[in-house]
Amino acid sequence: MAMEKHCDPKLNDDVQGTDDNSNYSSSNAAAASSKNPHHRSKSFSFRAPQENFGIQDFELGKIYGVGSYSKVVRAKKKDTGIVYALKIMDKKFITKENKTAYVKLERIVLDQLDHPGVVRLYFTFQDTFSLYMALESCEGGELFDQITRKGRLSEDEARFYTAEVVDALEYIHNMGLIHRDIKPENLLLSTDGHVKIADFGSVKPMKDSRITILPDASSDDKACTFVGTAAYVPPEVLNSSPATFGLSYVLVILFLSKNCSLTLLQDLDPSRRPGAGPDGYAALKEHPFFKRIEWSNLRAQTPPKLALDKGGQSSKGNDHHDSSRSPNHVRAGSPRQNDGNIDTSSQAESSGRIPRTASIESFDSKCSCNLVLAFSVSFPSAGLGLTVLRFLSNTYLHHLNRKQFLDEGESVLMISMVKKLQKLSSKKVQLILTNKPKLIYVNPAKLVVKDCIIWSDNSTDLSVQVTSPSHFKIVTPKKVLTFEDPKQRAFQWKEELGNYYTISILQQLYLFHETGTGFSVSAVSEFRNVDNPQGYLYRLGMSEVSSARTYGKLPTLEAAFAVNPRRFRRMVAEVKKLGFNPLRRNFLTAHTEKEI
Numbered sequence: 001m002a003m004e005k006h007c008d009p010k011l012n013d014d015v016q017g018t019d020d021n022s023n024y025s026s027s028n029a030a031a032a033s034s035k036n037p038h039h040r041s042k043s044f045s046f047r048a049p050q051e052n053f054g055i056q057d058f059e060l061g062k063i064y065g066v067g068s069y070s071k072v073v074r075a076k077k078k079d080t081g082i083v084y085a086l087k088i089m090d091k092k093f094i095t096k097e098n099k100t101a102y103v104k105l106e107r108i109v110l111d112q113l114d115h116p117g118v119v120r121l122y123f124t125f126q127d128t129f130s131l132y133m134a135l136e137s138c139e140g141g142e143l144f145d146q147i148t149r150k151g152r153l154s155e156d157e158a159r160f161y162t163a164e165v166v167d168a169l170e171y172i173h174n175m176g177l178i179h180r181d182i183k184p185e186n187l188l189l190s191t192d193g194h195v196k197i198a199d200f201g202s203v204k205p206m207k208d209s210r211i212t213i214l215p216d217a218s219s220d221d222k223a224c225t226f227v228g229t230a231a232y233v234p235p236e237v238l239n240s241s242p243a244t245f246g247l248s249y250v251l252v253i254l255f256l257s258k259n260c261s262l263t264l265l266q267d268l269d270p271s272r273r274p275g276a277g278p279d280g281y282a283a284l285k286e287h288p289f290f291k292r293i294e295w296s297n298l299r300a301q302t303p304p305k306l307a308l309d310k311g312g313q314s315s316k317g318n319d320h321h322d323s324s325r326s327p328n329h330v331r332a333g334s335p336r337q338n339d340g341n342i343d344t345s346s347q348a349e350s351s352g353r354i355p356r357t358a359s360i361e362s363f364d365s366k367c368s369c370n371l372v373l374a375f376s377v378s379f380p381s382a383g384l385g386l387t388v389l390r391f392l393s394n395t396y397l398h399h400l401n402r403k404q405f406l407d408e409g410e411s412v413l414m415i416s417m418v419k420k421l422q423k424l425s426s427k428k429v430q431l432i433l434t435n436k437p438k439l440i441y442v443n444p445a446k447l448v449v450k451d452c453i454i455w456s457d458n459s460t461d462l463s464v465q466v467t468s469p470s471h472f473k474i475v476t477p478k479k480v481l482t483f484e485d486p487k488q489r490a491f492q493w494k495e496e497l498g499n500y501y502t503i504s505i506l507q508q509l510y511l512f513h514e515t516g517t518g519f520s521v522s523a524v525s526e527f528r529n530v531d532n533p534q535g536y537l538y539r540l541g542m543s544e545v546s547s548a549r550t551y552g553k554l555p556t557l558e559a560a561f562a563v564n565p566r567r568f569r570r571m572v573a574e575v576k577k578l579g580f581n582p583l584r585r586n587f588l589t590a591h592t593e594k595e596i
């Protein structure tokens, strides 16, 4: 693809509705260059051009993932057939959340990175609502999912992935950048299973960065400014000491025996971690753990085999799931209320949330001594270590305690570390929604279930109020629980809790029907055959809902009913035959409910 194109890089001008001081002109770039000897001196041109494409030029497929300010969707360019991961950002949302600088920075940085271990940016475009970045499609999914699907990595697998991460981080750091949000969700895998680092929205260019940073694209002045995912940042970032080279660190995944202790792992003084110091990478690469790694041709080596997900797919993307009908425009950004339109596109794919929770169950209880651990190495990177450590140890803890808080056949639908807010204090808790439906929160330190809410058919016994993208209240007749989700998933929690079952079953069936795949006997019998029909329907339904939302056309039950009351009634009857009461949640207005 011809990348070298001098262009007017106004990707984000529209975010602020102005192009005065946020115009990325060559002169601005030159001004920036004069301050930094490493900046390019004459003019600035993007390798990945800003194109005049529209979303209708793509066939959209499944949602790869949802971040705090974007959705990433599989998208095939109609004329070339090339598949991209389209990162879609809602302009209004970005402006509202003050993410403009991060978006600009990510665009500029990705544009200049060129390494097989870093996700490639090919081009950008925009329309009235959204900004789009066409990224290299990482069809192997997140490393996170591989770890959870496999239950654990073998030492060789851990070594290989770790080596590829180290290799890519070395490149990133040599370019003078600190990623600051290295976590399992941002370590992606190519189709053949090699690691690619993604999500440069939190990147911090160092003073001697070799990256051209345009003046309006720097997110903050100090490396110690807190960005990243709170659960995963290393202590020095949380403690606000500067995240300079040699101070931040990476923990490398290892499977250790029962003799190993977690205390190995968390030296608060980054300079004491293995690999610290100016020669950190060289020293690390020579560590006995990497003895068998050939650093010079890592990418030519055969990576670990990708584990299939429960549906038997090896990768996150499949052409045959692509929609043949692209919507007029795509809305992305934060989860939003539906707009009542009806979409005829069907995307029966997983939303990316569910597999990782389901896979918690794949941990073998007999291997309780096999802790997934890590050893720490000092790196100019933030977070991988604690990320891995926290994720793995949390997963392990879930595993150990699964029996304690899950009944036979019960599975986890949504889980996240949140803060439970009290009047004067707040506590970190693990909030877990199961398919019972049951909501529990666990004290992660003591591994004690602090509360358990099981709700009944009475739709008034549980409701969720969202007060901001990160804050929500769960209201039950007995109490009101207030939570803060640092990943800003308040709306997701509301959606998952509030629309439990009903929305999914009916919407799923509705979409099946609408798209001609038929909600038919086969769909219904498929539901009957699975072990856990409620959970299955729920997953299918939620993925339908997220796909539909991506297309800006989430069908509400209200809308479905309005379009064809007879068919709707029939659907309700079908669902009832399966033993579910589709109207059990407080979803339809009293009026429609009566009509039905």
Ligand SMILES: Nc1ncnc2c1ncn2[C@@H]1O[C@H](COP(=O)(O)OP(=O)(O)OP(=O)(O)O)[C@@H](O)[C@H]1O
Binding pocket: 064, 065, 066, 067, 068, 069, 070, 071, 072, 085, 087, 119, 135, 136, 137, 138, 139, 141, 142, 185, 186, 188, 198, 199, 200, 201, 352
């Ligand atoms: N190139 C890609 N190929 C496949 N999937 C991707 C790609 N880029 C991102 N994803 C998926 O989309 C998710 C969200 O993407 P990304 O992390 O870039 O968004 P974000 O809004 O910046 O998120 P965050 O909240 O982590 O800052 C990722 O966790 C990953 O699962």
